[in-house]
Amino acid sequence: MNFDFVTPVDRKNTASLKWQRYEQQDVIPMWVADMDLTSPPGVQKALSKAVSAGVFGYGEVPQGLNQAFIDWCASQYNWQVEKDWLVWIPGVVPGFNLAVEAWLKPEQGLLVQSPVYPPIRVLGNLRQRPSVDLPMSESINNFSSYLKPETSALVLCNPQNPLGKVYSRQELEELAGLAEENDLLVISDDIWSDLILEPSLRHVPYASVSEVAAQHSITLMAPSKTFNIAGLSCAVAVIPNPKLRASYRKKMRGLMPDMNYLGLVAAQAAWEGGHDWLEALKTHLNANLDILENWLKDFPQIGYQRPQATFVAWLDVSSLQLENPYETFLQGGVALSPGEAYGESGYLRLNFGCSAEQLKQALHRMTKVLYNVGVIK
Numbered sequence: 001m002n003f004d005f006v007t008p009v010d011r012k013n014t015a016s017l018k019w020q021r022y023e024q025q026d027v028i029p030m031w032v033a034d035m036d037l038t039s040p041p042g043v044q045k046a047l048s049k050a051v052s053a054g055v056f057g058y059g060e061v062p063q064g065l066n067q068a069f070i071d072w073c074a075s076q077y078n079w080q081v082e083k084d085w086l087v088w089i090p091g092v093v094p095g096f097n098l099a100v101e102a103w104l105k106p107e108q109g110l111l112v113q114s115p116v117y118p119p120i121r122v123l124g125n126l127r128q129r130p131s132v133d134l135p136m137s138e139s140i141n142n143f144s145s146y147l148k149p150e151t152s153a154l155v156l157c158n159p160q161n162p163l164g165k166v167y168s169r170q171e172l173e174e175l176a177g178l179a180e181e182n183d184l185l186v187i188s189d190d191i192w193s194d195l196i197l198e199p200s201l202r203h204v205p206y207a208s209v210s211e212v213a214a215q216h217s218i219t220l221m222a223p224s225k226t227f228n229i230a231g232l233s234c235a236v237a238v239i240p241n242p243k244l245r246a247s248y249r250k251k252m253r254g255l256m257p258d259m260n261y262l263g264l265v266a267a268q269a270a271w272e273g274g275h276d277w278l279e280a281l282k283t284h285l286n287a288n289l290d291i292l293e294n295w296l297k298d299f300p301q302i303g304y305q306r307p308q309a310t311f312v313a314w315l316d317v318s319s320l321q322l323e324n325p326y327e328t329f330l331q332g333g334v335a336l337s338p339g340e341a342y343g344e345s346g347y348l349r350l351n352f353g354c355s356a357e358q359l360k361q362a363l364h365r366m367t368k369v370l371y372n373v374g375v376i377k
């Protein structure tokens with residue numbers, strides 16, 4: 001079956017975070033991580049059916065959704081998940097914030113990768129827990145010199161945003177041993193788990209590498225990045241350890257809203273029938289990466305490594321010596337994510353989850369910017 005990753009989607013005036021921010025300007029938004037692509041036809045169909053029924057009362061996770069997720073984990077990651085381990089939540093970000101509140105005493109702290117997705121970067125600050133950065137240039141298993149006596153949890157982002165790194169089974173097995181030795185909980189944000197673009201790689205959930213890893217971890221997953229349904233607020237925490245699960249559930253009470261009814265409908269349809277669409281999407285995203293790489297050949301000053309996963313590229317523009325790279329490109333009509341938000345100035349993150357045409361238009365504008373600032377003579 002052919003899927004449509006070509007027809008432009010018009011998201012102006014649609015209450016879209018990505019498009020609304022720059023609505024008054026002639027700007028192509030290539031920042032926040034949702035895609036300017038439509039969701040799988042099966043998801044659209046299930047949502048249309050629910051919407052046309054016209055009733056939007058409280059949702060409850062149906063058995064079919066539990067099963068769809070369990071089957072997805074088995075088929076995509078060879079991970080056997082039990083229904084009892086699942087705690088449904090409206091988002092991954094509240095999911096890891098809650099883990100910190102539920103499991104860490106006020107004086108206990110975190111170890112977080114750097115650079116990293118901004119809500120992980122600010123997690124310690126927000127939850128008022130001490131937080132230490134573990135540089136991404138360091139192997140994840142070289143964390144011992146970064147540990148403080150109060151460090152009690154490691155936040156792992158796998159695949160990693162913004163670098164697109166995919167952690168191997170071997171790395172995670174070693175990590176599990178070290179985490180156990182150092183008495184660390186592992187909060188694993190696997191939201192990008194389905195978008196592995198490098199064909200030779202597969203996603204390995206941290207909790208799947210050993211019983212030890214399963215017992216001291218939480219794995220946060222969602223259909224939102226994969227199927228472009230982030231606006232429907234549906235995610236799941238996998239917590240195999242019954243004690244950790246019980247305290248997590250207890251902490252949730254009164255703080256987490258009920259699950260979004262349409263989110264439940266969309267998630268089930270996505271996991272039940274989204275396999276072929278996802279394969280086609282990954283081919284499309286790899287083709288977009290080829291377009292980006294071709295463009296980058298003219299600008300060897302921009303540092304870049306092909307991401308193994310995600311639909312974001314991390315561009316090192318430090319050698320361009322721009323005072324404010326984000327602002328410079330914004331003035332040229334392209335909104336990128338500023339590296340500072342991830343903990344690394346001199347970088348920009350470009351979201352290539354869009355049609356090839358949109359990407360080419362954005363790159364065309366970026367060429368002009370580079371011309372104007374004297375990078376091309």
Ligand SMILES: Cc1ncc(COP(=O)(O)O)c(C=O)c1O
Nearest residue numbers: 033091092093094117161191235
């Ligand atoms: C690593 C990572 N975690 C979580 C999220 C967002 O999670 P949610 O929208 O489910 O809160 C994102 C979105 O870009 C992300 O990149």
